[in-house]
Amino acid sequence: MEKQSVAERIVKGLAALQHRGQESWGIAVPGEPILKGLGLIGQGADANAKKILSFTSNRGIGHVRYSTRGRTTLENAHPLDIRGEFAIAQNGTIANTEDLEPIVEKEFPILGSTTDTKLAGYRLLQHYRAEHDWTRAFHKLSKELSGSYSFVMITHDGEVLAARDEAGYRPLCLGYDPDTDTHIVASESCALTALQADFVRDVQPGELVSLSENGLKITRFADSPRHYHCPFEYTYFGHPSSRIDDHYVYDARRKLGRVLARKYPFKADVVIPVPDSARPAALGYSEESGIPMEEGLMKDRYRRKGSLRSFIEPTAKSREEIVREIITIKPVVDGKDVIVVDDSIVRGTSSRNIVQSLRDAGAKKVFMVVTFPPIRHPCYMGIDFPTREELLANKADGETLNIAELNKKVAREIGVDGLGYNDINGLSEGIGLGKDEMCFACVTGEYLGLKKDPVLRTREEMKA
Ligand code: SF4
Structure with a gap:
């Protein structure tokens, strides 16, 4: 050097x-x-x-x-x-x-x-x-x-x-x-x-x-x-321009959108992403379904917290402040049936707020598709998912692994007319990594990659 x-x-x-x-x-x-x-x-x-x-x-x-x-x-x-x-x-x-x-x-x-x-x-x-x-x-x-x-x-x-x-x-x-x-x-x-x-x-x-x-x-x-390998890196964490373990994050997100369009062919007027990580997935959904994609939700980067990411903030208060700084573009959604594409549902608070803001802006029907499967268990390998009790998929449906049933229950919780979670097969297809190359512990509760079962700690213990 x-x-x-x-x-x-x-x-x-x-x-x-x-x-x-x-x-x-x-x-x-x-x-x-x-x-x-x-x-x-x-x-x-x-x-x-x-x-x-x-x-x-x-x-x-x-x-x-x-x-x-x-x-x-x-x-x-x-x-x-x-x-x-x-x-x-x-x-x-x-x-x-x-x-x-x-x-x-x-x-x-x-x-x-x-x-x-x-x-x-x-x-x-x-x-x-x-x-x-x-x-x-x-x-x-x-x-x-x-x-x-x-x-x-x-x-x-x-x-x-x-x-x-x-x-x-x-x-x-x-x-x-x-x-x-x-x-x-x-x-x-x-x-x-x-x-x-x-x-x-x-x-x-x-x-x-x-x-x-x-x-x-x-x-x-x-x-x-x-x-x-952690699939959450591809759906949310990684930068869209990055290449991780031989697969580009952008490509993975776009393909995940296509996978969801085939799995959940909702009828609507417009596809919109939850900014920013779901944008390539919304594009993929739009390409596969033929429904146009528009920017119906935007991060207001001129506001104090407008450019920050909500999920990685350490407190609920700051996460909510950031989500509140996502603004709705009324002419995109007013009087229309809308498909919202998001990367994940964790506690459901952000999803609920976003759906309400779309209804307030005049959306007739709101559907949501989610690139990451239902998160029911905490992560002890680098992502700050809360305790089981706080996770919406767990609260809504306990340990049942029937996605169709869960879709209905979570749809009611967040106020959408239809919901479509991805599953492990769809995740593998979209990312391009085999199911035997990735971790799914937060989905299945099986911590197969750890040398011993984790001690389940409270949020306070993790952050003490
Ligand atoms: S449990 Fe596994 S798949 Fe889930 S976020 Fe953690 S490392 Fe990623």
């Missing part, structure tokens, strides 16, 4: 990944205290511009946080310092922290902070001190961790490491910028695009990438008989 500072490029990469986390941001470069802030990276970088420009290192890591464990505080913002030996940031959730805590606490009384990442980082340090080799240390750690993780780290002497769990729940990819001879590892390829770097390949599940003065080295620290 050339001898030029990477701090500004880290900021640019994080801005391209802002859709993955809006709570806090952080940057770690060797020889400097970790720089962190609450809120969005753009505002944080402006406020800290002088400091960021003073960073001279040609290696570093950065993170934007969406919390699944631990509170939204500056202390919990990633990267996290692990005894001055390395800084670590994680995408994912460690589901068995109760197993790690007693082992780690014996040596390090660290638990002022309860984040799973900090625990995993300290356990990794213990293994590294015993093994003096990162691949072996990760191998040992992987045997103990149940959950999902894509870690990035920087050591005190400037080695950058990136590891993806052997199940491959969360994405991680490798890029290269030939102009500056720079290797980049990022959660999604959209960050590489923003940095005008080439996409090299996905980091494979169980691989460890090392970037040091000796160049790029990739080793394997763990194997799994099968992968458990």
Whole structure:
């Protein structure tokens, strides 16, 4: 890598990944205290511009946080310092922290902070001190961790490491910028695009990438008989321009819309997406059905929270504020039968509000199709789905797996004239990954990719 500072490029990469986390941001470069802030990276970088420009290192890591464990505080913002030996940031959730805590606490009384990442980082340090080799240390750690993780780290002497769990729940990819001879590892390829770097390949599940003065080295620290890629990355989480595990998110969403049009051929005048993630799916539904697609709902980006994503906000209050800033375009829906395309129904609050706003704007009939199947169980692998009791599909229909019945019950709950949830087969067909390559734990309640059944925790326990 050339001898030029990477701090500004880290900021640019994080801005391209802002859709993955809006709570806090952080940057770690060797020889400097970790720089962190609450809120969005753009505002944080402006406020800290002088400091960021003073960073001279040609290696570093950065993170934007969406919390699944631990509170939204500056202390919990990633990267996290692990005894001055390395800084670590994680995408994912460690589901068995109760197993790690007693082992780690014996040596390090660290638990002022309860984040799973900090625990995993300290356990990794213990293994590294015993093994003096990162691949072996990760191998040992992987045997103990149940959950999902894509870690990035920087050591005190400037080695950058990136590891993806052997199940491959969360994405991680490798890029290269030939102009500056720079290797980049990022959660999604959209960050590489923003940095005008080439996409090299996905980091494979169980691989460890090392970037040091000796160049790029990739080793394997763990194997799994099968992968458990998260389909929610394709329907909601990922950026539409990203390519994840050989499949483009945009293509997947568009095909999912086509799948839903074949499954649920509702008769209507217009197809409208719930912005923004469902837009390619609405296009797909429109193409397959021949019903025109229009923008009947729009995010008002000029308002304070207009550009934020509601689902990844940590509190119900802020989620609702954002949904309220979605506006209805009356001439698109007034006097018409409307098909609304959404990526998921979680608690049902947002869906109910949107349906009501369409009726208020004069929509005659409102149908809804949903690209993700009914979510009935919490996720312990990196997505903040609430406890079972809060999930609408669970409240409406308990454990029954009959989608036709559930469609009727949830339709009544959210006030639509007809509802069509996708199912696992349709999800696999739309994304292009086999059913045996993905996780469906939040749909089926079978946590097959975890090493042990998760301890079912309350929301308060997860966010303590
Ligand atoms: S439980 Fe659901 S959201 Fe969580 S990793 Fe599995 S498919 Fe994705």
